[in-house]
Each structure stands twice: as C-alpha cells, then as structure tokens.
Amino acid sequence: MVDVNENPFDGTDSIFERKQPLKKDTFTPDTIFHRDEEIEFYINALQDVIVGHDPNNVFVYGPTGVGKTAVTKWVRDKLEEKAEAEDIPLTVVGPINCRNYRSAYALVNTLVNEFRDPENQLPESGYSTDSVFEFLYEEIEAVGGNVLIILDEIDNIPADARNDFLYELPRAEANENTPITDAKVGLIGISNDLKFVDVLEPKVKSTLGEREIKFGPYDATELRDILGYYADIAFREDVLGEDVVPLAAAFSAQERGDVRQGLRILEKAGEYARMEGAEGVTEAHTRRATDTIETDELLDYFEHDLSSQQALTYLATTLALIEPKHEASTKRIYNLYSSIAESSGRRVKSERKIYEFLDQLSMQGLVRSAERNLGRKGGRKYIYEVTDDPTDIINAALQSSYSDAVPSNVNGILEHYLEDEATEFEAPDTTDDEQQNLWQFT
C-alpha cells in the first residue's frame, strides 16, 4: 500500500555520479580516443586556412556513432584557436544538422541567422528562396576571410538545396553573380550514408569530395577505452563490476562498432541496478541491458524519429514479412498499412504515398528493397526487407504509442515465422486475401 503522506521520490543516487555524459550527445569529451589518423587527415585538409590558402571542402563519412561529429567539433575548436592566435580571419558555422530542415529556404534562413545579431534575425517566411540565398552571400561577404560551413547529416539536405549548397556555395568567390569577392568559403559535409556521394552529379561530387575522410567502426578494444572514459565520469566510484565495460564494448563491437549504443547499454545497466537498490552494477545487469537494447533503440524510432505514417508503414512491412509467404511486396505492405491505419483510427493515405514512406524508411536504414523478376510472367516487382530483427520491431511497436495498430494475434504469426526461419523454408502458395484473413485487426 502507498502511504499518501510520503513522497516516493528518492533524492539520492548511489549508482550514477553524472548521467549526462551517457545521454545523447549533450556532452563534449575532453579526450578523443583512437582517431589519430582521421584527425591527422582533417588537420591536413584544413591546414590551408592557417597558411593563407583557400579552405578545402571536406566530406566526412562513416556509420553512426563512430565519432564523426565529435572529431569535427574538436578539430573546429583547435582550428579556431590557432586562427585567433595567428590573427587569421576565420568564421565557422555549424555543425548544422540538415535533417531538421525540410526546404532550402529553412536551411539558408538558419545559416543567415547564424551570422546575424539576435536583434536582426530573419523571419521564418516572407522572402523568396533566391532572396535568402542573396542574404547569405551578403553575410559571408560582410564577415570576409575564411568562412567554413559545417553541415551534419548532409545526405538529408533538402533536395532543392543540393546544387546551390554543394556546388555553387563553395565556388561563390569565382561566380560573378554573387557579391562575394573577398571571402573564401569551405564546406564540411558529414554523412553516415556511404552511398550519398556516389549518387551526386559528377561536378558536385568532385567539389564536395575534394578531401574525403572515412571513419570506420570501432573494435572492442577501442570501445573499451572510450566507454571506460565515460563510465569513470558517469558512475560513482567502485560501483561498476569489472566485467561491465568490457561486456558493453564487446556487444557494441559485434553489432555496429558504435559508441552511442555502448553508452546506452551502460546507462540501462546502471538503471537496472538502481531500480533493484543494488550496491553496484553487475555483469547480470549489463547482460539484461544488452538483451533489451535493440528493442529500446527501435522504440526510440517509433516514438521520436518516425512520423506516424512512416511508423505504420514500417510496422506493415514487418507484418508482411512474417506472413506465411514472407514476402513484403509493395501491394501487401499497402493492404496491411491500410488495415492497421484504419483499425487504429488513423488516416489512410494513398498507395502512391507508400512508395514515399518506404523510400524515407530506406534512407533511415530501417528497410531495404530488392527488385524481383517475375519469371515467365514477365515484369518485375519490388519486395522489402527490414534491417532489424522482426521480433525486436514488433516488441518495440507493442511498447510504443502504436500498440493499438498491432494486430492482436501477432505473436502467434511471429512464432510460425520463427519456426520457418529455423527450418528449410519453402514459400506456400497463399493468396493475398488468405494472408489478409490471417490477421485480427483490433
């Protein structure tokens, strides 16, 4: 029974000293581990600024959570420090995350405002895109000297901004149509989409990719050092069992070599220990954290990264995949999407829109498409796969605010799917209608 006169919150924490370093990128480490070579390439690319040549454009790429942004910020700070000491005119803007902007207008607007004083900010609308670009060029000319613009998640740059940003901006000084005569612009683009540069027009590709720096995943030994550094700051003294960091490091190395995932495991393991009122964090807490980490990450997607229509499409793709035929064709995905959207009282969009949502999910790395030949019948169709374990996706959906869209008999169908996966599977000749009738939509 709860004593209503007692306050259940506890003002003490015997496990965590400071949780913030384990949280999403709100903490700047004062040491960067195991990136000496990448830092050397970076310094080399930006050295020209210090000796008075034009800045190079730099393209930094690699998977998620491997230090691209952390290293970029570190190098940026060192460059600014050196430029100031040597009296070299330098203005650095960013990193600005392109994912947050839906149009060229919005992105350029933010950039202009980075240059301007708080009392002279541009409003969110009211000008043409050409005019805001014009303002940007004026601001760049006004500060003069070297201007470095850092764009993070550059693969998400609004389509209507691609050419202007990735090609025109870096060569603005040479272009007579811009007011820029003095300033020298350099662009630093960061991406975790390794194919991004390949799909660019050759002229844009050679501009942005003037210098390319590749970041690979960390191995277990490297992750042990990095996670150990964060653990020392985040946890109270002597609460961490000696296996905790090595276990979190080994798990993350096996998965993607991503620091962020390792930090989440440490945080979760600490939370389990705290919830139990344990004296310290043990190997068992860490194993429990690794068991649930995948579902947690997917839950994050459902709750924060995906729009409701994308989330329903993602769920429908997973359902199509676990049906007896295990074939997520666009038609099946659309049928399932319509049923779950309708049964959960959400808007049902047109079939054409599904292609767009699937494309967006594919850009986020959540689904993959493959073209399939229809054999004698001729023609081709697209089928989709999910990149995570369907069991984890369904568990995450069930814990998310989309649980009302998950069919009530999902676990039974998932069980059959897992059995099929364990045996040599031959696709049954089931029709779409038969498959549709399997499901119990709530």
Ligand SMILES: Nc1ncnc2c1ncn2[C@@H]1O[C@H](COP(=O)(O)OP(=O)(O)OP(=O)(O)O)[C@@H](O)[C@H]1O
């Ligand atoms: N070598 C390192 N030394 C210290 N901290 C690191 C290192 N690499 C990554 N981190 C930390 O790990 C977290 C994720 O790193 P970061 O944001 O730089 O990854 P990223 O490669 O830019 O990922 P994304 O592409 O998802 O943005 C941050 O908290 C960062 O400070």
